[in-house]
Amino acid sequence: MAEFTDRYDAGRQLAEHLASRGWPGEGRAGVGPPVVLGLPRGGVPVAEVVARELGAPLDVIMVRKLGVPAHPELAMGAIGEQGARVLDASIVRHYAVTAEQVAEVERRERETLQRRGALFRAGRAPLDLHGASAVIVDDGMATGATARVACSVARHLGAAHVVLAVPVAARDTVSRIREEGEADEVLVVATPRFFRSVGEHYADFAAVQDERVVAILQQP
Numbered sequence: 001m002a003e004f005t006d007r008y009d010a011g012r013q014l015a016e017h018l019a020s021r022g023w024p025g026e027g028r029a030g031v032g033p034p035v036v037l038g039l040p041r042g043g044v045p046v047a048e049v050v051a052r053e054l055g056a057p058l059d060v061i062m063v064r065k066l067g068v069p070a071h072p073e074l075a076m077g078a079i080g081e082q083g084a085r086v087l088d089a090s091i092v093r094h095y096a097v098t099a100e101q102v103a104e105v106e107r108r109e110r111e112t113l114q115r116r117g118a119l120f121r122a123g124r125a126p127l128d129l130h131g132a133s134a135v136i137v138d139d140g141m142a143t144g145a146t147a148r149v150a151c152s153v154a155r156h157l158g159a160a161h162v163v164l165a166v167p168v169a170a171r172d173t174v175s176r177i178r179e180e181g182e183a184d185e186v187l188v189v190a191t192p193r194f195f196r197s198v199g200e201h202y203a204d205f206a207a208v209q210d211e212r213v214v215a216i217l218q219q220p
Contacts, residue, residue, distance in 0.1 A: 002200070002201055002202055002203040003167070003168060003189070003190045003192075003201045003202075004167055004168070004201060004202050004203070005202075005203050005204060006202060006203065006204040006205075007042065007045040007046050007139055007202070007204075007205075007208070008045060008046075008048075008049055010046050010139060010140075010167035010168075010189075010202070011045065011046040011047070011048065011049025011050055011137075011167075012049050012053075013167060013189050014046060014049070014050055014137070014165055014166070014167050014187075014189055015049055015050045015052075015053035015054065016053075017165075017187060017188075017189050018050065018053075018054065018135075018165060018187060019053065019054075021187065028133075028160075028161055030131065030160050031131070031132075031133050031160045031161040032131040032132045032133065032160065033056065033132065033133065034054055034056045034132065034133040034134070034135045034163075035056060035057055035059065035127050035129060035132045035133070035134055035135065035159075036050050036051035036054065036056045036057065036058050036059070036135045036137060037058075037059055037060065037061035037127075037134055037135065037136050037137065037150070037154065038058065038059075038060055038061070038137050038138075039060070039061060039063075039136065039137065039138040039146060039147065039150055040060050040062070040116070040120060040213055041207075041208040041209070041210065041212075041213050042138065042139040042207075042208050043137050043138035043139050044060060044208065044212075044213045044216050044217070045139075045208060045212070045216065046137050046138070046139050046166075046167065047137035048216045048219075050135065050137055050165065054135070056135070057127055058216075058217065059121075059126060059127040059217070060117070060120050060121070060213070060217065061080070061081075061134075061136060061150050061153060061154060062080060062081050062113050062116065062117040062120075063078050063079070063080045063113070063146065063149050063150050063153050064078060064079050064080075064109040064110070064112060064113045065077075065078050065109070065145070065146070065149070066078055066079060066087070066102070066105050066106060066109060067105065068091065068095045068097060069097065069101050069105065070095065071095070074091070074095075075088070075091070075145060075149070076088050076091040076092050076095070076097060076102070076105075077091075077092075077102075078149035078152070078153065079106055079109055079110055079113060080113075080149075080150075080153030080156065080157065081113070081117060081126055081153070081157065082126070082157055084152075084153045084156040084157055085106070085156075086149060086152045086153065086156070087102070116210075119210060119214065120210070120213050120214055120217055121217065122214060122217075122218065124217075128158075129154060129157045129158045129159045130157075130158035130159075130160075131158065131159075131160045132158075132159055132160065132161075133159070133160065133161040133162075133163060134154040134155075134159035134161070134162050134163065135163045135165055136150050136151060136154060136162065136163065136164050136165065136183070137165050137166065138150075138166050139166070139167065139198060139202075139205075140166055140167060140168045140169060140198030140201065141166050141168075141169035141170065141173050141174070141188075141198070142169075142170055142173065142195070142197060142198055143170075143173060144169070144170075144173040144174075144176070144177055147164055147166070147177075148177060148182050150164075151164055151177075151182045151183045152182060161184050161185075162182075162183045162184050162185075163183060163184065163185045163186075163187060164177065164182075164183035164185070164186045164187070165186075165187045165188075166187075166188055166189075167188070167189045167190065167201075168188065168189065168190045168191070168192065168195075168198060168201045169188045169190075169191055169195075170191070170195040171191045171192075171193075171195065174186055174188055174191055
């Protein structure tokens with residue numbers, strides 16, 4: 001039986017889970033109020049509910065994977081907004097990726113990132129993360145690759161405390177992220193014993209369209 005009816009139900013349960021643990025970053029020196037950041041596209045409806053329940057501002061966090069030229073599905077790093085850039089030097093060395101190749105992949109992905117970011121925000125400036133508790137929300141994690149990159153980008157953009165919050169995730173993924181410290185906190189509602197895909201844990205896991213993301217982010 002699915003743990004969640006849909007992404008809004010998942011957001012409600014995730015918000016309750018967060019609330020039971022106290023305000024994200026609460027009581028930590030130098031950490032400001034939370035900013036909720038949804039990963040487009042599926043994480044945004046979940047993040048909408050979390051932001052409303054926390055009384056926190058909502059934004060997207062735009063990241064793009066940098067794929068190895070010969071193996072595009074393999075990430076050698078990622079880029080984010082405001083010039084954020086994370087590169088895995090060991091992957092770059094192992095696959096002998098030249099500086100020119102990295103630059104070309106980055107140029108192409110940054111064009112896509114800027115185009116989609118402009119669409120989602122419709123002219124609004126990204127929220128300032130300096131000193132904030134960044135609560136990064138997705139609809140679930142299988143490998144966690146995108147979420148991990150988002151954590152790195154949020155920290156690069158000045159977040160003082162990074163919380164990764166998802167409704168459902170694979171147990172080994174959660175353990176790895178906690179061990180490697182990419183987020184200061186990893187909060188998950190459900191870590192099923194048998195996990196094959198995020199969608200299996202939703203009764204309704206319909207694709208989220210760009211228009212829906214734009215509409216959510218335009219709400220006052």
